[in-house]
Amino acid sequence: MNIIEWEPALSIGVDVVDEQHKGLVDMINAAYTLASEESNPMQVNRLLAQMGRYAVLHFSTEEQLMKQAGYAGMEEHKAIHAKFTKQVSDFACDGSQDRPLAVFVFLSTWLKEHIMGMDREYAVEVREMLESKS
Numbered sequence: 001m002n003i004i005e006w007e008p009a010l011s012i013g014v015d016v017v018d019e020q021h022k023g024l025v026d027m028i029n030a031a032y033t034l035a036s037e038e039s040n041p042m043q044v045n046r047l048l049a050q051m052g053r054y055a056v057l058h059f060s061t062e063e064q065l066m067k068q069a070g071y072a073g074m075e076e077h078k079a080i081h082a083k084f085t086k087q088v089s090d091f092a093c094d095g096s097q098d099r100p101l102a103v104f105v106f107l108s109t110w111l112k113e114h115i116m117g118m119d120r121e122y123a124v125e126v127r128e129m130l131e132s133k134s
């Protein structure tokens with residue numbers, strides 16, 4: 001069972017980013033499943049590896065768009081992205097039993113605070129930049 005489905009209310013209005021954010025929703029559901037069932041550390045590590053790959057691709061997409069738009073808050077935003085990446089590697093070194101739940105809470109909080117917060121701020125300027133090009 002999925003705990004969350006992607007919905008238009010989660011859109012930041014930049015198609016390429018929305019598509020990638022759907023991948024984050026999938027990972028929230030995967031973390032939820034691992035937290036609610038008996039999971040082994042290998043499954044959790046697999047999800048963390050996926051989160052790491054996601055971070056590389058997704059953050060570079062966002063940061064490129066911010067750069068193209070000349071977004072003034074880019075450095076601050078990049079620093080928050082770096083914290084996500086650091087947290088993922090910290091989880092990978094953590095052997096505690098409640099890791100799946102911690103990953104689930106971490107990703108859910110990221111959706112609520114980062115995607116629904118900071119990402120919306122840069123999206124305004126990125127949309128303007130993309131519209132001016134089309």
Ligand SMILES: [Fe+2]
Nearest residue numbers: 062114118119
């Ligand atoms: Fe972001």
